[in-house]
Amino acid sequence: MTNIRDIAKMAGVSVTTVSRVLNDHPYVKDDKREAVLNAIEKCNYQKNINAVHLRTGKTLLIGIVLPFSDHPYFTLLIKGIAQEALKQNYKLVLFQTNYQESKEIEALDMLKHKLIDAVIICSRICDWSIINEYTQYGSIILCEDTRGKKVSSTFIDHYKSFLFALDYLYKKGHSKIGYCIGRRSGTNSQQRELAYKDFLKKINVPFNSEYIFDDCLNFEDGEQVINQIKTMNTPPSALLVTSDQVAAGIVTCCQNQNISIPDELALIGFDNQPISEYMNITTIDIPLVEIGRKLFIQAFQEYITNEEIPARLIERKTV
Amino acid sequence: MTNIRDIAKMAGVSVTTVSRVLNDHPYVKDDKREAVLNAIEKCNYQKNINAVHLRTGKTLLIGIVLPFSDHPYFTLLIKGIAQEALKQNYKLVLFQTNYQESKEIEALDMLKHKLIDAVIICSRICDWSIINEYTQYGSIILCEDTRGKKVSSTFIDHYKSFLFALDYLYKKGHSKIGYCIGRRSGTNSQQRELAYKDFLKKINVPFNSEYIFDDCLNFEDGEQVINQIKTMNTPPSALLVTSDQVAAGIVTCCQNQNISIPDELALIGFDNQPISEYMNITTIDIPLVEIGRKLFIQAFQEYITNEEIPARLIERKTV
Structure with a gap:
């Protein structure tokens, strides 16, 4: 993949110069600008949209923390989350933790570093105190009863x-x-x-x-x-x-x-x-698809809500 | 979420100035730099790692195109992909297409714009000619027989x-x-x-x-x-x-x-x-988890490979 360094090499200029051209910075000499633009054209380099993200502060990515991605409980939650994400043009970034604390923290760190806009934790291993530290960096939503805590949630009692x-x-x-x-x-x-x-x-x-x-x-x-x-x-x-x-x-x-x-x-x-x-x-x-949808919506609400979803018995033939 | 614009407002400077401070640019007056740094400290702003991505050309994200995320066929493929991704510190970005062409193209466009490092297409709706256009922008891997085409694949005959x-x-x-x-x-x-x-x-x-x-x-x-x-x-x-x-x-x-x-x-x-x-x-x-693992590995190989995975009959009680 061509990156900014390759462009710099091709154009015979510094990386800083390429960066300035990409960002329409005034302090670039005309001949250098021309060389960079030619190099870019030659190798089909697309201006990295990450630069745009720097300006808007949004990545349109939402992190989903879950222990496994191949269990129906979680795939139904993901289905609901994905349905809402699709409407709002968000993509899901999966953090499959296998219940390893370090993997959960990785998702929270990506929130901290603005690589994702929010995190939905479908099932956690981390102690609440750890998650609590990260609430200052962005929206964290849980699928458990968090009434009295500083995060939104949709949950079954x-x-x-x-x-x-x-x-x-x-x-x-x-x-x-x-x-x-x-x-x-x-x-x-x-x-x-x-x-x-x-x-x-x-x-x-x-x-x-x-x-x-x-x-x-x-x-x-x-x-x-x-x-x-x-x-x-x-x-x-x-x-x-x-x-x-x-x-x-x-x-x-x-x-x-x-x-x-x-x-x-x-x-x-x-x-x-x-x-x-x-x-x-x-x-x-347990309406998992509905819960998934609500979790996504809560991620972008401006206020904290805790919504209990009622569970109901369906009588069939095993009792 | 605090973004670069909020920082600029708080510091009483332009967005460009904040950007220059974040990027250690020399042309910033000391008092302005100080104001920006104070504002950043005040609101816990983390330097967006997207800026780092601009430099390395890598996002550590891989796009996964699939029609639904809640079918065992695809969840087993994802399981294999996720196992390898975990090892190489990559995250999965899901593109659930419901077999809509436009959703598939969205994933390809994200590859083009360097928002993801590679795309694995588990099942496609787009005509090959469309996908072919995007092969110049980065690694595209398919889960179907692509022998003779310019992309890697792992597939069943x-x-x-x-x-x-x-x-x-x-x-x-x-x-x-x-x-x-x-x-x-x-x-x-x-x-x-x-x-x-x-x-x-x-x-x-x-x-x-x-x-x-x-x-x-x-x-x-x-x-x-x-x-x-x-x-x-x-x-x-x-x-x-x-x-x-x-x-x-x-x-x-x-x-x-x-x-x-x-x-x-x-x-x-x-x-x-x-x-x-x-x-x-x-x-x-059909060893879907193994196929998933191979698809991920192929995404970061420097050469194109097409690997056929043998399927085998398991005799039980329904014939």
């Missing part, structure tokens, strides 16, 4: 929706209820664990850590869950499964092993992904 | 792999074979149609356009296919399904409607996505 689903299973006769979670240490997961423990206290059932299945993210993790359950003396009779992908994996595994759903094991998935509809999985609808 | 799958079904006793395709007009689809027609000639069976099911992209499209087949007097006894998602939808729909697979309908999926393994779908393995 995971405590409330988890408790609702647990109560629903209890009313259907279940008291041995376990759950599958993607990353137990996550912010949303902590709210869910709190709801779970409060629910157990309410129905007077002791907490059993065996009933929490961690690292459940994909279809194939469903089989792991069933294998674990089969080794238990007192297996759960119902599971909340925080991803429909995992719930679909559990249903498929149960079909292969002749475990009857919902008689032997009841299931509630989360997200209402297309697969849950086609596999008839009862699920908690 | 879709003619060969389609023909192989058709022959396999024929050997298993099928001669009424149809296929499901995402977008019949696409470059890869045209190769597949050619293979299909050549195969029919070889086995002496007339072409029946009813046997081609277009617009099959997602899980839910599987039901449509089955509904169409049920209206036919002479339905196909086997289908090639160019996405495992659609194949999974067909399997699920057949289970619900008590259509026996493979006895009443045999299926071969494509991609070898995780769902095909767990639903025991015979499929053509």
Whole structure:
């Protein structure tokens, strides 16, 4: 790729001179200007629009921080963000962190250095105090409850929706209820664990850590869950499964092993992904595309807003 | 966000003066320089790294052109691209085109204007002649057979792999074979149609356009296919399904409607996505993550390469 240095070499002038010509600076001699313009013409050099960005202070790029780009939960969020971005001529810059703190900070540093206009953090690993430091540099939007903090957010009340689903299973006769979670240490997961423990206290059932299945993210993790359950003396009779992908994996595994759903094991998935509809999985609808759209809009609002999106139960055939 | 204009206002100087201070330009009076530096300090303004990019000619951004970001085919490609990008400290800029020509050209224009260092086109709508015009501006990589053209590519020989799958079904006793395709007009689809027609000639069976099911992209499209087949007097006894998602939808729909697979309908999926393994779908393995990785590496090679990736059949339970 031709850069300003190549042009300078071709024209036999300094880089500073090329820069002055590009920026219509007055202190350039005519013959040097001519040489630079000829060199530019010769190699089809386009004036770098980054120079324009310097003037407007806008890059029309928005950073998206997410652990993986190949999970339906995140691809649906991205879909919503992309829909709004398209309307406003913004491009998405993906920061796939694999939950490495340093990768998250890289996105925040790009905001600080004006390389992107805003950052949407779909799921974070960094402590809030770190993110808080960066709020002075530009718009940071989160997909979790940030009420009382200095950033906008669109979120599901995971405590409330988890408790609702647990109560629903209890009313259907279940008291041995376990759950599958993607990353137990996550912010949303902590709210869910709190709801779970409060629910157990309410129905007077002791907490059993065996009933929490961690690292459940994909279809194939469903089989792991069933294998674990089969080794238990007192297996759960119902599971909340925080991803429909995992719930679909559990249903498929149960079909292969002749475990009857919902008689032997009841299931509630989360997200209402297309697969849950086609596999008839009862699920908690989380409108991820809508949430994605709202996150983008919030990124360019002048005031801070925190919007809670209601989740709702969709009754199908697995409870 | 504070920009150069705000700084100029605060310091009581012109934008040009601020620019000169930021670029360590000699022709600035000391008192003006001091005023600018004070203003910058006051509002935490970071020197825009875009200025650095002007000097190095690199943005460390790579454009990814794809029709949708929420389909497993593309998310697996992105996963591979992202893995390599992570290693080389590049960020992905997504251009979600929905197969609109203008959106594809926007990515090419950003390459032309040096806003991104390279473009990977995962699936294109633009005619080759348009893309060809932009090859002079930087690295453009395609995910289709571009042998003989001036761009690098990593690709599957879709003619060969389609023909192989058709022959396999024929050997298993099928001669009424149809296929499901995402977008019949696409470059890869045209190769597949050619293979299909050549195969029919070889086995002496007339072409029946009813046997081609277009617009099959997602899980839910599987039901449509089955509904169409049920209206036919002479339905196909086997289908090639160019996405495992659609194949999974067909399997699920057949289970619900008590259509026996493979006895009443045999299926071969494509991609070898995780769902095909767990639903025991015979499929053509296309190593999308590996292809994604190679596409990224090609973007920064100094010479043009065209690499064919072999596809292979994975025998499971649907043929």
